[in-house]
Amino acid sequence: MDLPVCLIENTADGKFQINVKATDILSGISQPVVVVAIVGLYRTGKSYLMNKLAGSQKGFDLGSTVQAQTKGIWMRCLPHPTKEGHTLVLLDTEGLGDVEKGDKINDLRIFCLAVLLSSALVYNSKGVIEEDAIEKLHYVGEMAELIKVKSKDNDDDEADYSRHFPIFVWAVRDVTLKLEFNGSPITEDDYLENALTLKKAENTLENVERIEKHNKYRDCIRMYFKSRKCFMFDLPTGDKEVLQNMDEVSEEQLSPAFMAKTNTFCDYIYKNAGVKYMDDVHKVTGSTLANLATKYTEAISSSNAACMEDVVASISVAENTAAVREGTQHYEDTMKAKVNFPTETQDQIRQLSEECEKEARSIFMKRSFKDKDQQFLKQYLEIVEEKEKEFFKRNDKASRTECEKLIETLSKDLKDSLEQGSYAILGGYKKFNEEMERIAEKYKNEPGKGTKADDVLKEFKDRQNLIGVSIRMNDEALSDQQKKAEEEKMNKEKEELERKIEESQRLEENKKMEHQRKLLEENFREVIEKEKQQRLLLQEQLQTIIKDKERERDMYRKQGYEEHARMYQEQINDLKKEHEESNSFQWLPLIISGISAVAIAISPVYGGIASIVISGLAQAFQG
Incomplete structure (x- = not known):
């Protein structure tokens, strides 16, 4: 995309609606996506950073007046600069705190949509990170009003949010202060963490309320975002005219320190902004992101809370249905x-x-x-089996057509001779047999007859043998004993051909059974292998979250907030328990039960061999 398109439109009545043109673009992207969204107060330079991430000077509208330019959420897609086979999706959001709108609910919805759709969230602000700057980020503390993790829980555990929320990058613009704390130099990240330090309240009501307000948003930022990073940008230039035309001026006209920080910021995003996931282990593609954007926009625009679990469940039905359709069509x-x-x-x-x-x-x-209980796998197997049967029938029909055409051509002289009575003579039966043998020999030597060659030959011989009986009975050149011997020979040949066909059918049934067994085994092996790989990925994700939680626990403990530290320890214990469960094969019996039911439901033939196949697979995977 050379230019952005609006993904989510902000309508005049204060609602949001999805732009079909944008979702059509996303639907054509089958690669995993890395989604970077930027939020912040209007007129703080968000669009400039997004253009830099896109590797261009223009694209997202920068504007040059005090009037906010971006409305709704705009999208730009491009090949990821460093992750081959991935697409980078950039989302530039409407500026928060637009005085022309003065709509705090609109701002909260924009912020929530950016969080729900992104794998990296950039918060852009100016000046310094102090009380006023953090209070402007009050949306973090209000997200629970519009975002739910689980459909059944009335009160989500904050730990659940951090498993699904993006990494958090605070871009502080136009910084003039020195990075020092108590007279010693500090890093940008230290500066952010110091700004997020909690305060302890003294025993006055006014003080307690003030400190609770101070701590609330800091707690939420720490709790919701598992990874935090800070970048502090110098002024791009002191020239006001240059500032008003940032999408036109060359990099040489901007501060070297500003450009160096911009490049460092872009490199960090490229490296650390990961693939967007659903439910810990399922990578989001462009088409999935289109569904996510549609579902979340509908939920939030209707004033309902967007439930991540419900949205993922709804999308899984759509994705599994598409998986069945695409697989069987292929x-x-x-x-x-x-x-x-x-x-x-x-x-x-x-x-x-x-x-x-x-x-x-x-x-x-x-x-x-x-795919709960492997019901979509069942649909897939049933449809493939039915299509396979149709192809086999079509193959047999084409073979029969070719064979019948061939036998008709080869037997034309025989047919003409019979019509002319050429075999109603002394020795006619011998001539008839010789012609039949010639036809059979030429028929057998012809290639391209296919699977019904023996059947068509037998049917032809059966028809002609009825005529041959009449010819034999009327042929005075044959004695009664010779006629009896010829009859026995004809019957023996017929029995031999029937035996050959029956043997061929028996072998074919065995091959068909082996084919079904192989098909089952390969499908079930992939189901179990996929589940195993997802469990390994889940373990990695959980291990990362545990480390983040341990870091937060240690930080609170160091600052003397034992209650907070205990809360984090409880979360860590739950996560470790889940990690241990995912590391075992407790999930295998459930998967085996599901695929066994699928096998039996498809056909008795499948059910008969399923137990043997699945038992072997279970032992192999557990081993």
Whole structure:
């Protein structure tokens, strides 16, 4: 995208609506997305930083007056500069505190949407981080009014928010102060953490209320955002005219210190802003982000709280439905492209089917998530099985058509001779048999007949043998004994051909059973492997959150806030328990139960071999 588009529009009646053009763009992005949103007071230079992250000077509207420019939330998508195979989505939000609007509810909704959609949230402010600056960030303390984590809990644990919220980067603009604390130099991060230090109240009511207000937003920032970073920018220039045309001037016209900090900021975002996740382990793609933006906008615009658990559950249905559709459609399309009807053998079309199903399964597994009881896997398998049957039927039909056309061509002389009575003569039966053998031999040597070659030949011989009986009975060149011997020979040949066909059918049934077993095993293996990998990812995520919580606990303990430290320790204990559970195979019986039910529901054939397949898989994964 060379230019941004509005993702969420701020309507005249104070509502929000999604821009279909923007979600159409997102829907075309199948890569995982890194979403960086910037929020802050209007006219503080947010758009400039977003343009720099996009690697361009123009794009998001900078404006040059005291009037706020950006309305709603604007989006720009581009290939991630450092993460191959990922898309960087930049969200520039409407400035908070616009005096023309004076709408605090609107500001809170903008802030909440930015938090819900991003994997990195940049808060942009000017001057210094002091009491007034932190109070302007009061939206953090009010987010719980509009954002819920769980649908069943009336009171979400604050620890749950930090698992789903983005990293927090505070960009402080136009800084003139020296980074010192008690006479010693400090880092930008130290400056932020010092600004977030809590105060202890003395025993006067006025003092307690004042200190509680002081601590409230600092507590929320620490609690909600698992990772915090601070960047302090010098003035870009002292030239007012240059400041008013930042999207036109060259970098040489700006302060070297400002440009160096801008580059450091961009490098940090590229490196540390991670992929947007749903539910800890499921990566958000562009199409998923389109659904998230739509669902969250609808919820918040309707004055209801946006429940993350409900939204993810709703999206999982849409994503799983799409996974079934895309996987099965890919199977059908690739089979149509690869199969030249008829194939010479059933093995050939079966091999092609396995190759196409493997590709289709990969598509299904990649998009499917939170498939409770494997119901969408069941749909996928049922549809693929039905489509496979149709291709096998089509293959048999094409083979029969080719074979019947061939036998008709080869038997034209025989048909003409029968119509002319050429075999109603002395020795006619011998001539008839010789012609039948010639036809059968030429038929067998012709390639491209396919899977119904023996069946069509048998049907042809059965029809002609009825005529042959009449010819044999009327042929005076044959004695009664010879006629009896010829009859026995004909019956023996017929029985041999029937035996061959029955043996072929029996072998085909065995191969079909093995094919079904292989299909089941590969699908179930991928289900279990996917669950295993998600558990490993969950463990990594939990370990990161635990370390962040331990850092906060130690900081509170060091500052003498034992009650806060105990609260964090309780959260750490819960997270460690979850980590231990995810590290075991307690989830495996539930998965096995689900896929067993799927196997039995699809067909008795599947159910009969499912227990053997699943038992082997369970032992392999636990081992």
